Amino acid sequence: MTDKNQIYGIRAVIEAIQANQPINKVYLQKGLKGDLFKELESTIRKNKISSSYVPAEKLNRLTEHNHQGVVANISSIGFQDFEPLLEGILEKNTAPLLLLLDQISDVRNFGAIIRTAECCGVDAIIVPKSGSAPLNDDAIKTSAGAAFNIPISKVDHLKDAIFYLQASGVKLVAATEKTNESIFDLDLKQPCAIIMGSEDRGINPSILKMVDNKAKLPMMGEIASLNVSVACGVFLYEVVRQRQL
The missing domain is CATH 3.30.1330.30 (Ribosomal protein L30/S12)
Structure with a gap:
């Protein structure tokens, strides 16, 4: 450093x-x-x-x-205020795609997620101030510079951001194994925000109660879960796939 x-x-x-x-x-x-x-x-x-x-x-x-x-x-990268950031996105985009990270703690996972989000056209990433991986040199390096190209906002509480997003007409989709619904069965062409949970605990149960949809990925092998950055990539590219049809 x-x-x-x-x-x-x-x-x-x-x-x-x-x-x-x-x-x-x-x-x-x-x-x-x-x-x-x-x-x-x-x-x-x-x-x-x-x-x-x-x-x-x-x-x-x-x-x-x-x-x-x-x-x-x-951090060499500044964070943007949530409400004016979202207002600007909604003015420019009728179907924005946002990404909420619930206490992703590994800097390399954070960087990899930022890289994939930028490639998928995510309009902004929202993280809580407490418990999140730092946006340090390692995260920026892992993002391959994508961290300079995508707005990132830190909020006091993700719940407040979720309330604001829902009031603004954005559907909240939580990536979790605690559901029978597949991500491939959801309509993701409308304004939506994907929520990814921490590497060890997943999404906070209190946040899961607030979302509009819960979705999971089908698992075919012996291992029951994916690395969070990989799972995030699959979720985001399903949004991209649907919106290109």
Whole structure:
């Protein structure tokens, strides 16, 4: 991680968060105390920034500078505000295709999904602020640069985004094994958003209760599931196939 992708120092990180910098994750030194450090912790929680407590040695490996017990990784790609982004998409496209990622945590899966989404003409990717893989150098590299070409929005809660999408006439389709309906049986020519779940837990049950359709892929082999980036590709290309008929 190069210096241009880092912010270090307690006050500097607080100001970066308050200025809505695209922060992927904040590393905090274990055992650190003080009023300013408490303010930083509060700011991180309030803005739902991903963080972890690590030994000082970890921070020393991240940067040679005087980090004061705090190092933040920032993305070279900015995130877009959800509501104005969606309004702009709906104005331009009568049948938009969106992708919601419910806590995809592996950066390479994230990058691969971004790459496939860009190839499939996805209008935007929406992720929650908490629990998502960072849009770091590894994710950007895995995306083969597609991350620079597709809008990505971070939201406080995916549920709020889902409510807004449904109110805007967008159908929500969840990729899950907890259904008997196949993705190949759905009408995906209308405005729709595909939801993919985390690698280990899938889509949150509370989100599954909100969607318009649940769909799965037929499995012919011994293994009961696909890698999430592969499954996402199949779902998105089924949308592409239907819309080209």
